[in-house]
Amino acid sequence: MIRVLVSGAAGRMGLEVCRAVAAEPDFALVACVDLAHAGEPASQGTGLWITADLEGAIREARPDVVVDFTHPSVVAGNIATTLAAGVHCVVGTTGLAESTLSELASQAPEGVCLFVAPNFAIGAVLMMRFAADAARYLPHAEVIELHHDRKADAPSGTAIRTATLIARARGEAPTIPGTETETAPGARGALIEGVPVHSVRLPGLVAHQEVLFGGQGQTLSIRHDSIDRTSFMPGVVLAIRETVKHSGLIIGLERYLES
Ligand code: NAD
Helix, strand or coil, X not given: CEEEEEECCCCHHHHHHHHHHHHCCCEEEXXXXXXXXXXXXXXXXXXXXXXXCHHHHHHHHCCCEEXXXXXXXXXXXXXXXXXXXXCEEEECCCCCCHHHHHHHHHXXXXXXXXXXXXXCCHHHHHHHHHHHHHHCCCCEEEEEEEECCCCCCCCCHHHHHHHHHHHHHHCCCCCCCCHHHCCCCCCCCEEECCEEEEEEECCCCCEEXXXXXXXXXXXXXXXXXXXXXXXXXXXXXXXXXXXXXXXXXXXXXXXXXXX
8 A cells, every 4th residue: 555645635636636545446545734724624535634734744644655736835845844754755736946856855865756747637748748849840939828817836837847848859949039029028928948938827727738839831739728637636646656666856747657
């Protein structure tokens, strides 16, 4: 059995993760942590109560893995607490720079894994892969990411990752119309590694992204839509199963898809 603690257990993603973990025959959901919902019963059927104390919950429940879907402002502290306890960490919370993740992982005890994925949906992983491939032939690219209006960070972790992959794949960035062409600030979006990224926030959306490429007399659009948070769960389950077998810092679900 793989013993799993969910941090952010009462949130939109945390609730789905608790359900997905409880449904796996070789997983045991052993604790639920959520700062704003301590003392409340965890999601139906688990028989657990939510606590606010991650360190105490790790000590008492002895998880093999902590899964974190909390908030960009607290995730670094949660990762540090988890790794210091010698427990593997699967992180879905976005907003942390790769340099911060490397720093956190470098302080982990030998044999402990920090796994981070900006997006756990298989379709989004493929969208990023296809975008990196397209950038080799069509270097002019812009990203439009669209999310629900309560998302804590902009641009999304997926958009940052996509822009980084495009920049790496295409090598030299093409010359593009920049902020000097703007007649309203922000019109050209945020530049991530030379790739313009535009963030849309609207109620009704879940998580969506379109990567647009332009070339002579043609455009190419690669789009992914998560229309439901269950889209992330097979990836979360795979990540839990693989992370307990690995060590060090691993970024991106693609690292586990072919293993
Ligand atoms: P949410 O606001 O619905 O849930 C977050 C929960 O974390 C809340 O219940 C909150 O009380 C709790 N929380 C806050 N601080 C805490 C702390 N210190 N310890 C424990 N719990 C704490 O947010 P959400 O929509 O579930 O998203 C959570 C994160 O996951 C965001 O960063 C979001 O961008 C990210 N996300 C990632 C993926 C992915 O595939 N990687 C997919 C969707 C969302």
